[in-house]
Amino acid sequence: MDIVKKSLLMLAGILLLAVGITYWQLGSDETLENEATSGQTLDNTTEERGGAANIAVYVCGAVKNPGVVLLSPNSRVGDAINSCGGLLPNAxxxxxxxxxxxxxxxxxxxQSRNMNPGSEGMGQGTALPGKGESADGKININTAGIEELTRIPGVGKATAQRIIDYRAQNGTFEDIEDLxxxxxxxKAKFEKMAPKITI
Structure with a gap:
């Protein structure tokens, strides 16, 4: 009788041990599966992010803050302009x-509304031969291209380009002092320029 009891107790112990091992293995497999799924999700997310890299767009002319902006690939021209602070009143x-x-x-x-006819492309420094110099030899700062602007005393190509960029963003000069x-x-540079310029 004692032998039967001992045998039953041993069998019960073995069964409990087997059940315990089974549960432990199932829990480990589940953890590994979760880790694998998590890793796959991270990889997919990384791939998706890599596939949706920002693009660079250059906005210039009659906008508040011209320059290069970074946008998502599905953006519109309006989004690019808004990223630069929006349009100027004379756009x-x-x-x-x-x-x-x-x-x-x-x-x-x-482009600006009050840009002179034929001045398209002036923001890129396009010269307009014959339109920037008046009969008295003065340079019209509203119509002159880079080459003509550099004839003004003290004006190099960099300053000439800034004058053209200003026109593209703000329209024509209303007074030569706007320079x-x-x-x-x-003040000193303007005084050298003044005798040679007109609007």
Missing amino acids: NAENINLAEGVKDGMQIKV KKIKGIG
């Missing part, structure tokens, strides 16, 4: 397709 918005999709390396140039608003043109 010619009718000539811009705000719904157009943007591409990496794209340039968006916003003082441009970086690099102080």
